[in-house]
Amino acid sequence: MSLIVQKFGGTSVADAEKIRAAARRALRAQQQGHQVVMVVSAMGKNTDMLVNLAGQVCDNPPAREMDVLLSTGEQVTMSVMAMAIHDLGGKATSLTGVGVRTDSSHTKARIQSISTDRMRKLLDDGNIIIAAGFQGVDDDLNITTLGRGGSDTSAVALAAVLGAEMCEIYTDVDGVFTTDPRQVADARKMSNVSHDEMLELASLGAGVMHSRSIEFGKKFNVPIHVRNSGVFTDEPGTIIGPIAESANRAVSGCALTKAEARLTVSGVPDKPGVSLTIFEKLASDNIAVDMIMQTAGQDGHADISFTVLESDLPRTLIAVEAAAAAVGAVDVTHEANASKVSVVGLGMATQSGVADRMFRALAEANINIAAITTSEIKVSCLVAREQGLEALRAVHSEFELGSPPENRVTFEDSLAAAKKAKEADAIAVVNRLQAMEDLTVHGVVLDDSQSLVTLTDVPDSPGISADIFEVIAAAGIVVDMIVQGIGANGKTNLSFTVPQPATDEAASAAGSAIEKRGGTAKSYPSIAILSVTGVGIRSHTGVGLRMFRALSKAGINVELVSTSEVKVNVVVAGDKGAAGLAALQEAFADVIG
Ligand code: ADP
Ligand code: ASP
């Protein structure tokens, strides 16, 4: 019998009437012949209210007790949902935790396994099951939660273990839009979006889905349908599945994260193990690092900049100052009040000219870019917080995201593709269910076809990146990684990689672009790019660290770093490529799937 999972977010269960509407929807699906598992969030802003309450009684609430407290929000919803279904003449049972086993990292636990026996029995007896979202229990039966927004992850994980035909995510918007429709008026609902794009968008600020839910969607081929829970709307929403909406668009969507802070450790000795010392310290203090910009060194010194959530800034400063002293760095500077605007698209991997268009759009809006990182499917720019929204609107309009692409894949076709992928993969999925949310690494790759161009001491002003990359794009050169960190005294450093045959042309084009402003262009023809690819690479914070550790042990210096949800890239000297590849293969041997 076919089974569907229906997840209802906070606003979709905010009051009694909405709960009854959700109950009717579940009953309708059951009447249509499906077994139904509902996953519910806390009602309305209940979780915020509980967080606030904790803050009133305690400055630094213990994480374990925070989980006990927050888990109650979902438990209220699930019990009243069961009552509503009973009242409508249906059969329903609410279950806390529903056998969701997690690790013990309170407030951000990861799912390890889900036992299905009890659920199957209840379903076979004709019950609608109502599961509390966003929570589980660890091996010692302590209650854990998965992190804010985690009910999406509960829903997709349940759909994976139960082999659900569909995981429906009911929310307060019509689907996944090209960007947050509450911030950009002409944002457009997409008929479908690929896993990789959604993974990036979610982790770059698109709050509509918890990014870890997309990891499950991709790993286990769960067809996901995001749609509006509004009582009278039965419109199709957005399918998150294996294919993109359009093959001929370079950019599919954009997103903004508001509260970022940037730190720069400058004058770091450019030798193996230095970044490791810094990031090891951050990891041991459990601080998640986001953009990492290590600009290639000059005079044996490099600058390492990175961003963290602004709320983590005080802790990060303490950690970094200690690490900086240990490695003999010259200075640590920081700046809060930053926002990160990103564009995402699968088409970017094969089309050039995205980065320079984005930089130009920002320059035209008179927005200075403080830092840049790219991966094959995204470009992120750090900007001043007060310009964040303006930056988001500028890029949304530059890439004409408000109007539908030509030849777009229809909702029906993407649904069919998602279902087909699920069927084709059924057996492999069962094998992957053993350790559900463990890191999945596909492999380690060496690319020695690129060279590196670095620009140092370039005056930092709006338009500088646009000028440089426009000239390079006009010369027909495809840029792969771009990393812009910050230098001192209003100067910036910028590094990028290009195919080796284009090295000299790229260096001289970049040199001419900065000629009037000042700065030095240099090229390094012999480099190797080493990448670790997988799913949810950035949110599994240990990946970068493991890479740095393995390379440092092999005596290999890391020149540049860029990260995305599907890949971490590092640049090393060309003659170290093979040794680096071997070191990484060994370091990831246990997780390469
Ligand atoms: P729920 O409580 O249903 O989980 P959330 O508030 O977590 O709902 O997510 C829905 C919200 O996500 C929307 O109201 C919208 O403002 C925001 N959002 C951000 N980015 C996007 C996007 N790209 N598409 C749709 N909604 C988005
Ligand atoms: N109630 C939790 C939160 O607000 C989980 C969720 O809704 O997804 O973060």
Ligand code: MG
């Ligand atoms: Mg949500």
